[in-house]
Amino acid sequence: MARAQRDTRTLVEQLRDDIIALISDEQLKPGDQLPTEQTLTETFGVSRPALREALKLLEQDAVIRVERGKGRFITAGATVRVERPITVFESVTQMVRRYGYEPSTRVLSTAEVPADEEVAEALRCPVGEPLVRLERLRLNRDVAILYCVDFVRRSLVPGRLYDTDWSGSLVELMGSRGARPVMSTAHASAVLLPEDVAARNDLRDFGPALLITETCFSADGEPVIYALDYHRGDAFSFSFVRK
Amino acid sequence: MARAQRDTRTLVEQLRDDIIALISDEQLKPGDQLPTEQTLTETFGVSRPALREALKLLEQDAVIRVERGKGRFITAGATVRVERPITVFESVTQMVRRYGYEPSTRVLSTAEVPADEEVAEALRCPVGEPLVRLERLRLNRDVAILYCVDFVRRSLVPGRLYDTDWSGSLVELMGSRGARPVMSTAHASAVLLPEDVAARNDLRDFGPALLITETCFSADGEPVIYALDYHRGDAFSFSFVRK
DNA sequence: GTGAGGACACCTGTCTGACAACCTCGAAGC
């Protein structure tokens, strides 16, 4: 009862964050014991089930470890955190801005193409399905930092291709069409720009690229965008936690 | 009570997996409603608190979404899964094997070096701290696929450097020293092999490399290994989920 | 004095029952 209800989050989520704050405040280190359930319920003024749900979340997050009959203990996961990991979904546009770039976008080409096997599998559509293929380049102060190829189902973007503004965030665009991507599966590898692309766009000095091949899904689980993003090697570095 | 107790996992964890199985069995799709708490407690023969803890875990995993007063619904996260994502910690040795390679390891150099600023910050030790610098190459059928540089505190591997077998998994080695890494923070970027390394080891044709810079932590939260792993671009591709 | 055993306190795991807050939808009243 000792708890403000302004917060729209559920009690459990507040509790989870409160406990993290407590670990930080008390400077608890890996191996240290967390206060017992009874103590915590009293400190936070909540019931045991609510507290236990919050603790369970932290346990799944590898922040704490539980030993029956003994107690709960801080693990290494409590100290190992990274800001804005690549595993949090965001649009390429957002990501680029977050890196401090304010890029201009150059639309290299838009075309209606039939789905080949690779794209068809990713977008779960028949081979030959009409798609829009979008080819773009993002430049920061006239330096190309990102070369992107995107595929979306033609049926999701009806109308004439040149009536649409393709220079903004594709995620936003799909969002306005009622199919906003909210998560994705991705693969990362290191490549060079395709030879013809480098030649056509004067990108010989692009250097090694981090290629992220990403299939974006909308809230109803439908694949919406299939994207190949070539990140200039010396312009991007992605972080993540492994546990 | 309808539940086998052989399983050493806690009831909640079994429940979480049971619910995932149920989603799969019933072929529930994103947007579909999950059975209500009451229904689920009856089908699984468990209490509501236990069930709720399991549901909370799935909620955190973005498998389900809850709307108060309405019910729980499947989200895209239920369908979007990836096997063996890069976000699960494992040793480089394990990872390479998982890719189907059976590489030989060539130890290029071992040396005792003082920590420079970059490494000192990662390993949270003073600049100048004595470290072991280990330089290795992994070859698959005589093709170099991975070039690794590792740093560990000298104090963790006492004894003469050449008395230690450095050709195996460094994670295992540290494990036998009581400091087994269990998680890490990592950064990925695309680079070329350092010029001198390529020259010295006849690696001109290595091509673009996916560089993963990783700090590995032991269970007690101490940084144990600082590693630079250059993955040959055409030999590796890492997958992960973003949500 | 010493070692083995048991009683007990402490902790987490699980269950039961209850009430509050929120949503939907239909029926009653206007």
Next chain:
DNA sequence: GCTTCGAGGTTGTCAGACAGGTGTCCTCAC
């Protein structure tokens, strides 16, 4: 036809209780 109200369904939260594992300390037998 429209609005209002209320009943029923669903999740959010709480209180209390018992079960089972762990560690400690005391006692008792030797």
